[in-house]
Amino acid sequence: MSESKRLFFALEIPGDIQQHIVRWRAEQFPVEAGRPIAAANLHITLAFLGDVSEEKQRVLAAQASRIAQPGFQLRLDDAGHWPRSRVVWLGPRQAPRGLLQLANLLRAQAARSGCAQSPQPFHPHVTLLRNAQHRVALPPPGFGWTFPVDAFVLYESLFEQGRTRYKPVDRWLLK
Template sequence: MPESKRLFFALTLPDEIQQQIIHWRAASFPSDAGRPVAAANLHLTLAFLGDVSAQKQRALIALAERIHQPEFTLTLDDAGQWLRSRVIWLGTRQPPRGLLQLANMLRSQAARSGCWQSPQPFHPHITLLRDASHAVAIPPPGFRWSVPVTEFVLYESQFVRGRTRYTPLCHLPLRP
């Protein structure tokens, strides 16, 4: 049986913004609000692919390399909590057209390639805390990060020694 990897396409955050978000999270949420996501794991998933064979991975990368999508700026200015999935998230009030187009193209390509796709609509977000077992107060508006998006990344997700590790496999530049 061919070996498969658990893959997803995502946007990464610059290190400086990751650190600013980590400090904001620590100041904005009580320590018992949930399990914090490590700074290095902060990302915005564009398309979850699930378990993918090496052959299908190569095909997905080839399709992704053909995407023509101009660079855009992502504004992180919204936050919320999903009680059912026990997640506290950071997101955008007005997703830029480029973000929605990129996610739709990647999700469509993945579905056509036979990768599992969530029936849920795309809700661009960055998971800040997991296992948030009770409702918490969400900080009032006023926080804001502008993230220049010049590429997207294919990641492998691995669970090793009780920790989730995301390894970038391929960086794909945006271009008009």
């Protein structure tokens, strides 16, 4: 039997925007606010799959490849703190319809394949800080980054040498 992999579908954040975000984050949040996520690991999860067998991965990838929808512009201009999950996040004030449509479809396909989906409403976000257990002063409005989204990615979550790394394993264009 083949080994399972921890997988999730997500949107990439372009490299230059990842760099802008981490510079802004360093200015906005004191070091004690939480553990910063590495620039290269910043992403927006669309559907979390959990531990997936090779066979199930093939089925999910085949379904993903049949998704036909256009790309969209994404603006990240909102931030918040979820004390329960101890996460400080960045996200869109107004999620583009295309993003919600894509996430709903991937989440429904995942659920049908037996990947349990969180009952919480989907709130697209980029996790900026983890272990944010104390009250955090949120940045004043006025920040924001906009970029085109023309693809979505299947990532594998790896834990290597004490670090988490998200490795892209598949990529599909939106067009």
